[in-house]
Amino acid sequence: MKPRGTVLVVEDDEPMRQLLEDELREAHFDVMVAANGVEALDRMSDRGDVDVVVTDLVMPAMKGRELLSEIRLRDPDVPVVIITAFGSIESAVESMRAGAYHYVAKPFPIEHLLTTVEGALRQRRFGQELLGLRGTQGRTGIVAESPAMMTPLQTLLRAAPVDSPVLLIGESGTGKELLARALHAESPRRKAPFVAVNCSAIPETLLESQLFGYRRGAFTDAREDQRGLFQEAKGGTMFLDEIGDMPPALQGKLLRVLQEKEVHPLGAPAPVPVDVRIVSATNRNLELLVEEGRFRRDLYYRLEVIVVRVPPLRERVEDLVPLVAHLLDKHGKRLGRLRCTLTLEALDVLQRHDWPGNVRELENVIERGLVLGRDNVIGVEDLPPAIRMKPRPHSAPGRPCSLAELERDHIRRTLEAANGNRAAAARMLGLDRKTLYRKLKLYDIA
Missing domain, CATH: 1.10.8.60 (Helicase, Ruva Protein; domain 3)
Known part of the structure; x- marks a missing residue:
């Protein structure tokens, strides 16, 4: 049977050291032994693949606490189990605060020690798993190992090469903007700007001028011409977050952008052509808003060419x-x-x-x-x-x-x-x- 992991036993008492070695080997662990802290550090340097260290707390020369500190400096990911006498439990607790995984007080049933070592090994494996998963998000930067997340991601990747509008639907905090950015990064428009605007975060009186721009003199404070965000996104992607909160008065103007590929800045004598892809997102039920007369039906049908439902984390x-x-x-x-x-x-x-x-x-x-x-x-x-x-x-x-x-x-x-x-x-x-x-x-x- 393949060893479950490598355990280094550090114990100055030879009979106890032999007992621990025999029991751990019987439990299918690969075991190394050391009579003191210095020897233990040499063993770790020679092998370099220790999964768990089991050490006595009170030993001559280098104490268990000192050994713990050295191990934490050399390989902080290796869990350390402290063996202590009943009267030294307070010192063992202090060792846990210093980074030990757990302690076992003498005398102890061997099953207790084995359970503790198994727990330490699982923690070691889990820590290695977390470290191994870092930077594995792929080219999109999206974490998607579940079928629930792979499906919308694959839909987005299939939609990336074309300019059809995309509507992302999902609860707040699910990562809709991150998906929109991934869509942009995989599209032919990737070298042009990605411009994001939250339709619920900007007051209605400012949102129109922000999106469509204005000409000098269009209103009191319009002292010079201002390009709108649709123009700033030229050749790229315009991301309209919380589209369900867009004021009704602006929904018609957005519809014109989708239909005619042009915007009409405030105070301008004529519309201005724009070249953008529109990606929108909402955490609301747009169909219900349409039925309630709070969202234009014709705009909804324009936006929902490709609908991607983003699953909640649960x-x-x-x-x-x-x-x-x-x-x-x-x-x-x-x-x-x-x-x-x-x-x-x-x-x-x-x-x-x-x-x-x-x-x-x-x-x-x-x-x-x-x-x-x-x-x-x-x-x-x-x-x-x-x-x-x-x-x-x-x-x-x-x-x-x-x-x-x-x-x-x-x-x-x-x-x-x-x-x-x-x-x-x-x-x-x-x-x-x-x-x-x-x-x-x-x-x-x-």
């Missing part, structure tokens, strides 16, 4: 981990928190949340964790109270299961049902094979 659960990896990388670089990861317990909390604010809310949570976290691993305590205090879903009597445990068991059962055929299991689970292989490695499923 419907694209396969994208949560890749999104977390992307956001850790994005904000970690800006905040000087490189190689920061997330504990599995924190991931469990994130997976339980229904994300009403979608990706924008997730981004805020990750940024908060990077700013307030004191270590290179964001834990549950670094998450907002409203998220971390959310109760677990109801489970059957007995020990509560985390979502990660439920997912691992479900994947294992599906793989068994598929007679070990990973491609078939991926289809049954609704995952692509790359995602399934990553989860098999994360959960140590052979």
Whole structure:
């Protein structure tokens, strides 16, 4: 059987060191041993592939705390499990604050140690997964491993070469502008401007002049000619966000842009031709607004040539981990928190949340964790109270299961049902094979 991972045992007491080595080998771990901290650091330098370190806290020469500090300097991603006597628990807790994964107090059942090492190994694998996912968004820069997100992305890519209007429909925070920018970047207009305007953020009295421009003397403060945003976007893409909030008086003028490819600046004697592609977005039900007489029917039919529905985050659960990896990388670089990861317990909390604010809310949570976290691993305590205090879903009597445990068991059962055929299991689970292989490695499923 392939070893589950490499564990370095650091223990000055030879009988105890031999016991730990034998038990860990029996549990199918590859084991290295060291009698002291200096020897342990030499072992790590020689091999360089240690997954978990198990070390006694009280040893001659280099203490466990000193060894922990050295390991954190050399390879901060390696989890360290501290073994301590009952009277030294306070020191073990201090070690956890200094970055240790967990501690085990003597005397302990060997099952307790094995469970702790297994948890540390899962954390190590998850941290490696997060680091490996960084920068894997592809040419569009969009995280889309779930079928729910792949479908709209593929539609956008098929629509990119032509100039037909595109309407993006989705909840606030789902990334509609990011998709619009990806569409522009994949289109023949990519070298021309991408101009975005939020139709609900600009007062009606200013929106018309902003979009269509004006001539000197058109109104009191019009002291010189001003090109509108449609003209600024010449040859490129005009993104109209929150199109459902556009004032009725301006909807007719937008219709003229779509039909005649021209704008009429305020105070101008004649229309001005424009060359833009129009991409619009809304989080509202435009069909309902049409029925209520609040949105022009003819404009709606002009805008909905290609409709792309952007799913909320709660419907694209396969994208949560890749999104977390992307956001850790994005904000970690800006905040000087490189190689920061997330504990599995924190991931469990994130997976339980229904994300009403979608990706924008997730981004805020990750940024908060990077700013307030004191270590290179964001834990549950670094998450907002409203998220971390959310109760677990109801489970059957007995020990509560985390979502990660439920997912691992479900994947294992599906793989068994598929007679070990990973491609078939991926289809049954609704995952692509790359995602399934990553989860098999994360959960140590052979």
